[in-house]
Amino acid sequence: MSDCGTEFKGNILLTGAPGIGKTTVMVRLAELLADRAMAGFYTEEIRKSGQRQGFRAVTFSGQIGVLAHIGFKSKSRVGRYGVDVAAFEQLVMPELSHRADLILIDEIGKMECYSSAFVTTVRDLLNASTRVVATVAVSGGGFIAEVKARPDVQIWKVGHDNRDRLPRQLADLLSLTKDRHN
Numbered sequence: 343m344s345d346c347g348t349e350f351k352g353n354i355l356l357t358g359a360p361g362i363g364k365t366t367v368m369v370r371l372a373e374l375l376a377d378r379a380m381a382g383f384y385t386e387e388i389r390k391s392g393q394r395q396g397f398r399a400v401t402f403s404g405q406i407g408v409l410a411h412i413g414f415k416s417k418s419r420v421g422r423y424g425v426d427v428a429a430f431e432q433l434v435m436p437e438l439s440h441r442a443d444l445i446l447i448d449e450i451g452k453m454e455c456y457s458s459a460f461v462t463t464v465r466d467l468l469n470a471s472t473r474v475v476a477t478v479a480v481s482g483g484g485f486i487a488e489v490k491a492r493p494d495v496q497i498w499k500v501g502h503d504n505r506d507r508l509p510r511q512l513a514d515l516l517s518l519t520k521d522r523h524n
Contacts, residue, residue: 438463
């Protein structure tokens with residue numbers, strides 16, 4: 343597992359403990375690379391009276407939808423949250439099909455992996471020439487383990503000691519390697 347190495351293997355996966363700042367790194371990276379043709383999404387908590395009620399997905403083209411909520415009655419569940427797979431696919435699949443030279447995905451996690459269309463699309467994106475930067479759960483089997491085991495990914499661990507400098511390091515690395523990759 344790398345901590346911001348300079349060697350670039352193609353795609354970058356950010357991992358770390360829940361709440362460590364992976365989403366913040368992705369949002370700041372998107373801001374730093376706003377001039378690039380970019381597609382993807384990030385997730386954020388839905389809170390009411392200080393209590394987490396669920397999660398929404400926000401695309402980089404400005405669309406928002408609820409991914410999971412404690413009030414959803416769904417067979418697809420992660421903890422106390424029901425996952426709305428159909429709504430997630432309606433929001434995210436068109437976004438991931440946009441022409442882009444960079445794909446940002448927050449995250450490849452248990453909720454998102456309930457969507458077989460998402461899994462197939464992310465696998466295809468990782469196999470394509472388009473660069474992918476994604477956050478991935480620390481643990482998990484199936485597709486989560488599969489993407490982390492790929493030889494063409496570099497795994498960067500997000501921690502308290504590096505989360506503030508990671509967006510700039512990633513932006514610099516992606517800017518330096520853009521021409522070499524395309």
